[in-house]
Amino acid sequence: MLDLAIAVSDHSMAPDQYRYVETHAWWLGTFGLHQHLTEHRIRQWVPARPEREWVLDRELTGAQTWLMGSAQEAAEDGFDLRDVAPVGRFRARYGEFRTDEPAEFDQFCGPVTPRRGSWQSPTPQFILGLPTDPAALLARLQEDNPGSWFGPFAAAVTTLRTALVPAELRAAFYRALTGLPEVTLQEHVLNVDGVQCFAIVHDAGRTRTELLIDPADGQFAGERDTVRTDSRCGLREGTVISTTAVRTALVDAPGDIPRG
DSSP: OOOOOOOOOOOOOOTTOEEEEEEEEEEEEEETTEEEEEEEEEEEEEESSTTSEEEEEEEEEEEEEEEESOHHHHHHTTOOGGGSSOOEEEEEETTOOOTTSOOOSEEEEOOSSOOOOOSSSOOHHHHHTSOSSHHHHHHHHHHHOOOSSSOHHHHHHHHHTTSOOOHHHHHHHHHHHTTSTTEEEEEEEEOTTOOEEEEEEEEETTEEEEEEEOTTTOOEEEEEEEESSOOTTSOOTTOEEEEEEEEEEEESSTTOOOOO
16 A cells, blocks of 8 residues: 555534535436436535434536437437436435435435445445554455445445545545555546546546545545446447536535535
8 A cells, every 4th residue: 555645634513514515427328329428416415413404406407418329319219308317405314315206396305313324325324434544444345345346446436425534534545545456646637627636546447437536635526437448338448427526615504505
């Protein structure tokens, strides 16, 4: 493992404050023979006390980039943007949102007790149970995630993507990932919003994954997946199939959106 010169820090959070997490994403979608990237805006307000109500806003902007086929051809075949992902406002204690169910715009979701969580679906309780020693964390990542599709690197990215990993544990994750094969480090990499980041890159399998880190505080700042070889569905080598930018801030109430 390498010693990384990445500064990690957290802002002190008052008991009644919320952590604001905003994700700007372009994600791959498939409709028949048509492949497209669709723009999403996701905003989440996470209370300092997790038993309080969490709030999630999901928005489809309507913007799309067609990688195969065209918007006109897809529309003629029956494509409907409303089927791409759930949208609206959802509320739930412990972040247990039920976005897979049809809902009115401002829906409250249960349950009222927290799940322990997992690598595939990390919760604050799960995250707090992870070791902060990089060697122990690397061993845990490898032991719990031996698969090729959802391996140690994917498990780490899924956890960091929550933007709820405290500074000491983030530092452990970044160092642990350098102990994996086919991982390299890059500086001055831009996320989809043009923010300059540090990148931990996993260049293996079907896709090249870049884990993007804000050099100011070591917070998760996004990710990017790029096809490494021509795919059977027709996507060419070098095609970006997922790209995100993530920013976080502290706010006083759900619904507050910080400037910048």
